[in-house]
């Protein structure tokens with residue numbers, strides 16, 4: 703009999719993450735851009751997506767997920783991005799730090815540290831990997847901060863002490879932001895003496911919290927493409943401190959054993 707197409711093999715399903723994630727908008731754009739008839743983007747969470755990926759790979763089954771770099775899955779599995787010639791997922795991106803207006807006036811030292819916070823995809827991948835191997839996010843972050851004192855000194859500079867003042871970081875349970883948010887929390891707590899709450903929310907409320915001033919900061923703004931809609935909605939109500947990580951990427955990701963190279967091929 704004739705070999706099943708990839709579309710048939712995966713029942714025309716893309717395994718996504720939380721519905722508010724920008725990557726879900728990009729995936730829906732890809733379905734439209736490439737005219738992927740009758741395809742379904744399955745909503746869930748980052749954890750559900752990686753669980754489905756793990757199961758499929760253990761069973762050497764076909765699967766297509768919404769994936770991004772940096773992510774521990776690229777270290778754990780042999781994966782590949784599908785080519786995206788129509789750039790539905792945009793190009794290379796950065797993750798920005800975004801803070802509430804007024805933070806500089808209220809907390810100039812925390813503001814300065816947040817403004818100077820910048821690390822590499824390898825740095826983030828190291829913390830993500832430690833968490834994936836079972837370390838609690840706070841512990842993995844504290845250990846990374848302890849092992850990279852000179853780099854952290856660059857961020858801290860001459861920032862003064864906060865003597866237990868409270869600060870609230872917003873983030874979404876994406877493996878990348880669980881890592882970065884906990885590192886920033888560890889630095890603000892161990893070096894400046896803040897009492898930091900890391901508030902896990904969905905993407906919309908994360909942006910709304912900063913814009914409304916309820917949350918002080920987030921290090922989770924994927925720009926210029928993935929969070930374009932959130933940024934356009936809130937840009938006048940927040941302060942963008944620029945990239946804390948460069949060289950990120952999003953797209954459709956498959957196990958290397960799948961005989962498919964481009965999103966265009968899904969239409970076959």
Ligand SMILES: C[SH](C)CC(=O)O
Pocket residue numbers: 719722723724725726769770876905924928929952
């Ligand atoms: C999951 S990261 C690519 C951020 C997002 O998609 O909103």
